[in-house]
Amino acid sequence: MGLTEFAAILMAGLCSAALVVLLRPLLARRALVNPNARSSHAAPTPQGGGAAVILAALATLAVIGGFVADARETLAPLLPLGGAVILLAVVGAVDDMRPLAALPRLFLQAVAVTLVVATLPAELRVVPAVPLALERAAECFAGLWFVNLVNFMDGIDWMTVAETVPLTAAIFAFSLAGAASPAAGLVALVLCGAMLGFAPFNRPVASLFLGDVGSLPVGLILFWLLLALAGNGYVAAALLLPLYYVADATITLVRRLVRGERITEAHRTHFYQLAVARGLPVMVVVRAVFVVNVMLALLAGASIGAASGVVDILALGLGGGAVAALIVAMRRGRRSGR
Numbered sequence: 227m228g229l230t231e232f233a234a235i236l237m238a239g240l241c242s243a244a245l246v247v248l249l250r251p252l253l254a255r256r257a258l259v260n261p262n263a264r265s266s267h268a269a270p271t272p273q274g275g276g277a278a279v280i281l282a283a284l285a286t287l288a289v290i291g292g293f294v295a296d297a298r299e300t301l302a303p304l305l306p307l308g309g310a311v312i313l314l315a316v317v318g319a320v321d322d323m324r325p326l327a328a329l330p331r332l333f334l335q336a337v338a339v340t341l342v343v344a345t346l347p348a349e350l351r352v353v354p355a356v357p358l359a360l361e362r363a364a365e366c367f368a369g370l371w372f373v374n375l376v377n378f379m380d381g382i383d384w385m386t387v388a389e390t391v392p393l394t395a396a397i398f399a400f401s402l403a404g405a406a407s408p409a410a411g412l413v414a415l416v417l418c419g420a421m422l423g424f425a426p427f428n429r430p431v432a433s434l435f436l437g438d439v440g441s442l443p444v445g446l447i448l449f450w451l452l453l454a455l456a457g458n459g460y461v462a463a464a465l466l467l468p469l470y471y472v473a474d475a476t477i478t479l480v481r482r483l484v485r486g487e488r489i490t491e492a493h494r495t496h497f498y499q500l501a502v503a504r505g506l507p508v509m510v511v512v513r514a515v516f517v518v519n520v521m522l523a524l525l526a527g528a529s530i531g532a533a534s535g536v537v538d539i540l541a542l543g544l545g546g547g548a549v550a551a552l553i554v555a556m557r558r559g560r561r562s563g564r
Contacts (some may be wrong), residue, residue, distance in 0.1 A: 230294055234412065235419035238286040239325050242423025247277035250427070250434055257322045257437065271432060274322045274504075275424055276440010282420040283447075284308060286415070300409045307413075307450055310338035311443040315371070318438030324473055328490045332370075335442065339369035340449055350457035352359045372468070375475035376445030377438060383430040387421055390444060390514040393467045394418035396523035397451050399461070405530045409457065410454040417447055430508040457480045462538035463526035464544045470518055473549050474498060495503075497556040504559025518552050521545070540548040 253272040260270050287308075317334045320326060328464040343365045353361055380386045394414040401411025421444075427434040436444075448468065456464035478496045482489055494503060501511050525541040532538075 227402075230290065230297065231412070231415055234290055235415050235422075237289065238282050238416045238419030239423035240419040241285055242278050242282035242521075243426070244423075245281055246275055246424060246434065248425050249274070249278055253434065259322075259435065261454075271435055273435035273437035274439050275434040276321065276436040276438075276444065277315065277319060277413065277428060279417075279420045279424045279436070280311060280443050281438050282423060283413075283416045286416045286420070290412070290413070297412065298405075304409060304413070306341050307367040310341045311446060313338045313341075314442040314446055315439050317409050318440065318442040322437040322439055324334060335373055336366070336370055336470060338446060339373060339449075340366050342377060342446065343369060343453075346453070346457075350454070352453070352456045352461060356442055365453060369446070369453075372449040372452075372472075373442055373445035375471060376448065377441040378475050378478075378499070379471050379496065380436055380441040380496070381510065382502060383428055384425065384508070384512040385498065385515065386436055386441060386444065387425045388512045389468075389471055389519060390421045390448065391418055392516065392519040392523050393448060394421070394451070396526060397455060398461075399528070400530060403530070405460055405463070406451075407457060407458070410451050413447065414451055417444070420489065430512070444449075460526075460530050462529045462542055465524040466529065466541060467523045469517075469522055469545050470515060470549045470552060474553060477553070497553045501556035501559045506518065506556070512557070514552060517524050517550050521548050 250272060253274040257272055257274040257302060258270050258552065265473045287301055287304075290296045313334065317326070317331060317338075321331060334444050343362050346362070346365075348358070351358070351361065352365070356364075376386070376389075379389065384470055394417050396409045397406050397414040398418065400406045401408060401414070406414075424434075424436070424440075450470060452464045453465075474497050482493070482495065487493070494500075498511050498515065524547045529541040531539050
């Protein structure tokens with residue numbers, strides 16, 4: 227890690243923590259969330275801490291782009307991503323204070339995702355054999371789902387930290403090896419630092435929640451990072467890194483649809499929520515998620531390093547097995563009072 231990278235993660239972390247301290251009194255007055263059907267907390271707690279994460283990440287990238295000539299050229303093409311992140315942060319901030327209806331919210335999310343996908347370089351292809359228009363349409367759908375699933379999975383303290391930190395740290399490491407672009411590496415590093423700055427305030431029992439102002443744009447940034455990795459030819463690695471989040475959210479959605487439930491209603495049926503409801507401490511759950519995410523990052527690294535289809539299949543199989551084992555363990559949990 228060079229001086230610029232070290233300064234980037236340090237600045238993002240310190241800026242995020244400082245902004246949390248400054249914003250928390252305001253959030254406690256304007257964005258206090260009471261326990262509901264989806265909650266895993268018992269007392270009213272302010273949400274919206276993600277504003278600090280996003281502002282810190284954007285400010286750090288702006289400073290680096292303004293003062294480091296090489297970084298300026300690297301980051302200039304990311305202005306559409308920055309605009310989309312700001313749009314989702316605004317949508318999330320409004321929703322944190324006064325819930326939006328599902329359709330307008332979904333429409334604005336689609337606008338943000340489409341802006342990012344439509345401005346991707348034409349040479350960035352995940353499946354070159356598929357017509358470009360069809361691939362971009364599929365990426366828009368996948369991006370919209372990913373933004374929402376990150377929001378869905380942000381249901382207990384430190385869960386988004388346990389997902390984001392290993393994923394972004396891995397992509398930064400991959401960028402050093404040339405598997406991801408310098409721009410993706412820098413964005414990943416800054417988001418990692420900003421999330422680490424927020425983490426002490428979200429540590430169980432949290433004094434502040436990320437909120438939609440954080441989870442929606444974080445989901446978009448993570449999707450863009452994974453898309454950039456897949457477009458570089460490392461599809462298996464891009465599938466491995468978010469595998470637990472994708473599996474838990476997607477299986478839960480399918481189960482709810484099969485049961486005829488309204489998927490727009492709040493609930494506590496994600497596997498990590500079931501584990502907590504059945505008596506597993508929050509720290510045990512997020513620690514298990516973190517460990518599995520580190521394993522997935524290592525498998526993704528092995529896939530990139532080997533550059534072999536056989537290794538890709540083996541890594542995906544091992545990653546899928548680890549995620550399945552975690553989900554089964556969470557589904558069983560332990561009954562309270564035992």
